[in-house]
Amino acid sequence: MMQIKPILAALKRHKAGTILIALQIALTLAIVCNALFIIHQRLDRVARPTGLDESNLMAISTRYVGMDDKDTGAAIRGDLAALRQLPGVEDVVSINSYPLRGGGWSTGVRVNVDDKKPKGHTTLYFSDEHTLATFGTRLVAGRNFQADEIGEADPKSVGDPAVVIISKALADKLYPDGTALGKPIYIGDTKKPSTVVGIVERLQVPWNGNWSDTFFENAIIEPFRLTGSFTNYLIRSKPGQLDALLKAAPAALYKVNRMRVIPSDRGVRTFAQVRERAYRADRGMAILMGVVCLVLLAITAAGIVGLTSFWVGQRRKQIGVRRALGATQHDILSYFLTENLLIGVGGVVVGAVLAIGMNLWLVTQFEMARLSVLYVLVGVVALLLLGQGAVLAPALRASRVSPVEATRSV
């Protein structure tokens, strides 16, 4: 510490190198903080539970060919019956969408008929009384649908359901005092209420992008089986039976009716495949950001090593003079460590401001969340430690310069 004043005086005379390395540290801190924040957000998103028994689920997407829409209701019932008879099947539903599928329906929900603005935003799942058993999701209040509450509906003209099951997150949003069960809700623009008869612990929306982050666990299950030529079947297997069903289920569907298309690429998928595809971009982004961070940190460390090595070489005689005047090896080591620390502190102060500024820009431009100060603090400590680590080898080399160097002519 006793060397700070002369070190600062010396650094003033080497402004270019000092400012460049401080700026490099600042930029690295700003980028790494934000990148790590994005990585953390993405990994958090990937780790979000769907509320489904994922390990025993598979999905089949199928389209009838040459079938009139009015006949599809019966065809779907036939398919469901055939699938439920397969050995190893726990339960099956036909459903418009499911968590992480990527496409689905969403709408606003009001709690009073006269409300101008929705109180919450939600996704809509249309299915029957087999939904909860197929999802494997837990009912935390109320009851399941009864068979006589299930209707069939054309997707273009779905009516207002008398009863609905909703996710707990939506229940808490609509009725924060915990009294959603038995209460009315108004889905979309309707004036007809739907009564909440059941609340499930967790049910995620079909999307996983930024835009759905504010309502990612808000879901309503309406008691309608949608007709139409395009259908998704979600099949829950008994434990250990999923692999066998991957072949048996589409075969059973073809056996019921060959006039259908099950796409070869995404027609039959385990839920693990659904999840993998849904989060491919997030994982890719996390990996890319991670690589960018590592490369930046490596470049910064290399810059510090390079500059310090250059300065050690340039000041070899000066180090010898200092040693001749009584500096110990430790004094020389601490000189270079302190010098680097001072540059590093300058860099991280600017970097912290840049990191927050960069985040504010991302918040306004890309609806990102606000950067936690913790990331900046951790980044500051990490960058300073990286700097000290990087400077250690050249500083040790400097400390080993012999005092006799002072007598050598350049």
Add this chain to the structure above:
Amino acid sequence: MLKMTHLSKVYRTEVVETYALRDFNINVNEGEFVAVTGPSGSGKTTFLTIAGLLETFTGGQYHLDGVEVSNLNDNERSRIRNEKIGFIFQAFNLIPDLNVFDNVEVPLRYRGMKAPERKERIMNALDRVGLASRAKHYPAELSGGQQQRVAIARALAGSPRLLLADEPTGNLDTQMARGVMELLEEIHREGATIVMVTHDPELAARAQRNVHIIDGQVVDLAEDPRFHHAVHQARANSPA
């Protein structure tokens, strides 16, 4: 003050051993001004670097201010250099990034001295060499003679027991050299022990005693009549 007995310094490579100093004996008493002379490659600088604890020796004994230094570790040698020895180099060896004040302060900081004491010592030393008004100047803004005076101030600020000067006027013109030499003489008159390595017979003549080194050994001046003659002439021409 400085006593070397049968001291040797050997540089070894895989194929050859070179004796820089061999059976080297010297005794410098407190308050003496000794000029060490000798031709290039004779071992003068090696003697000075060993005397100043800048490098170690191979054999023999070296007592500095009553302390046998051969077994001291690096930190102890640094401490002795800092507290007991003042160096004056031919190339001045000021730190170009620091101003005059900060340059003189370098050894005092390594001694862990408090700021007020450092400041007092620095200003006294600069006053003594006539450069107190240049405290904020950088070395590049000074003449060679002024730079060497700063180096002398740096050596004096720590109140060393021994001043080691390596060709202190070697990089200066005649007028500047004379000024620096007069300063060294003044410092000596005030009681400092000075060992000065020089090529210059005229400078050597102004010391109290001359020690001549040839091939790494101290020799009697009578064995080198040419140098003896040169010193004799210089003494005869000396204005003092």
